[in-house]
Amino acid sequence: xxxNQLKIFYSAAKNGSLSVAAQALFITQPAVTKGIxxxxxxxxxxxxxxxxxxxxxxxxxxxxYEIAEKIFELENQAEESIRDFQQRKRGHIRILSSESFGxxxxxxxxxxxxxxxxxxxxxMNILPTEQVVENTASLNCDLxxxxxxxxxxxxxxxxxxEDKLVIITPRDHPLAEKKxxxxxxxxxxxxxxxxxxxxxxRAIEEFIRESHISVKIPLELSSNRAIKRAVEKGIxxxxxxxxxxxxxxxxxxxxxxxxxxxxxxxxxxxxxxKDKYMSESLRLLMDMVFKWTSQYSKELK
Numbered sequence: 068x069x070x071n072q073l074k075i076f077y078s079a080a081k082n083g084s085l086s087v088a089a090q091a092l093f094i095t096q097p098a099v100t101k102g103i104x105x106x107x108x109x110x111x112x113x114x115x116x117x118x119x120x121x122x123x124x125x126x127x128x129x130x131x132y133e134i135a136e137k138i139f140e141l142e143n144q145a146e147e148s149i150r151d152f153q154q155r156k157r158g159h160i161r162i163l164s165s166e167s168f169g170x171x172x173x174x175x176x177x178x179x180x181x182x183x184x185x186x187x188x189x190x191m192n193i194l195p196t197e198q199v200v201e202n203t204a205s206l207n208c209d210l211x212x213x214x215x216x217x218x219x220x221x222x223x224x225x226x227x228x229e230d231k232l233v234i235i236t237p238r239d240h241p242l243a244e245k246k247x248x249x250x251x252x253x254x255x256x257x258x259x260x261x262x263x264x265x266x267x268x269r270a271i272e273e274f275i276r277e278s279h280i281s282v283k284i285p286l287e288l289s290s291n292r293a294i295k296r297a298v299e300k301g302i303x304x305x306x307x308x309x310x311x312x313x314x315x316x317x318x319x320x321x322x323x324x325x326x327x328x329x330x331x332x333x334x335x336x337x338x339x340x341k342d343k344y345m346s347e348s349l350r351l352l353m354d355m356v357f358k359w360t361s362q363y364s365k366e367l368k
Contacts, residue, residue: 069109070138075102076114077127077135083122108256143206144344162191163199167291167337171311172228173212176359180352186242187348203338209349211338214266222338228360230329231321231367235316237301243322250278258282262289266333270314271306282342288357294323304355308333309367 079088079099089096105111113129124132151157164173169191177189194202198211203211204221216224234253236243242252253275260269275282285303286295294305295312301322306326315321325331337356339345345353 071101071108072109073131073135074139075099076106077132077139079122080101080115080128080132080135083118084120085122096204096232111366118155120245140206140340140342144342146348150346158186158346159190160210160348160352161212162189162212163194163202163208164291165199165214165335166189166193167308167311168212169193171308172335172343172360173314175350176356179359181354181357183347184351186345187351189352192262203340205263206340206343209339209343210352213336213338214333216334216336217338219338221243221340223340223341224336224338225336226334226362227356228335229332230334230335230363231325232267232306233309233312234304234326235295235298235307235312235361236304236318237299238322240301240304240322242304242324245324248324248326250274253282253304254277254280256282257285259297259303259305260284261294262287263308263327265289267306267308270333274321274326274328277328295333306331311365313327317320 072211075088075092075094075098078091079085082088082091085096085099089099090116092099103115107115112127113125114131115124116125154252156230162173162177170193172192177191180187196215198221199208199211200211200217200222204219212227216226218224235244236246242256244249247251258271260271283303286297288297291307291311294307297303298305299315309323310319310321316323318349337353
């Protein structure tokens with residue numbers, strides 16, 4: 068089999084477009100068309116059809132695509148392995164993370180890591196958990212950090228941290244004097260909510276449901292920073308990870324109160340492709356992640 072033609076077919080099928088495949092492979096669109104035609108002519112079978120401008124795989128094309136995906140995943144692993152032997156403690160680690168872990172926990176890991184290993188470049192971007200999972204499964208990053216557990220046939224998922232969820236209030240709020248809250252204390256209070264499906268949102272909804280209380284919801288926000296600013300301005304109270312609010316708590320701009328309930332915890336997870344080659348630089352970072360989270364958990368108790 069001509070691997071160059073297979074790569075052209077794979078890129079076109081993956082992107083659903085001849086023009087996008089041409090851009091990805093740095094060749095012309097006619098060259099993409101010709102590569103697929105020659106592959107089909109060689110085996111005397113159609114692998115793709117076109118509905119208008121949209122590329123659609125035939126049954127044979129679906130089977131070939133799955134095989135090609137495995138071949139080029141192995142090619143990426145081979146290249147990473149070779150680079151690791153060439154560079155040893157050099158390299159580039161690509162990380163994707165959900166907002167809370169990426170904004171408030173990862174910097175405490177990757178900044179010391181960069182100081183310890185300045186020749187290893189680390190790139191970190193924030194995405195919703197669903198996109199972190201999708202990109203990690205496609206080998207578009209080395210590691211992903213997500214806010215809830217998932218089951219995926221291509222991914223290894225490990226818990227890295229469990230943190231407390233606390234109620235945050237303005238310093239002059241009537242609840243601020245309490246060290247621990249009972250369910251009835253929250254009755255009728257304005258509550259600034261995270262977006263639906265988030266870990267804090269699921270936790271507080273479970274608490275409200277089980278406690279048979281009602282709260283007002285003046286705002287729903289997907290940003291931790293926006294939620295904290297709204298609390299500081301007196302719009303309402305909110306449930307948030309302790310670490311996320313630590314800066315404001317230490318600066319005495321807001322107050323944190325524990326809520327006695329099993330749901331008042333949230334977990335974070337690291338994911339990587341099950342066939343991902345764990346380079347020396349990647350193993351060093353993973354070691355530092357678990358060392359930091361272990362120390363954080365001890366200090367939390």
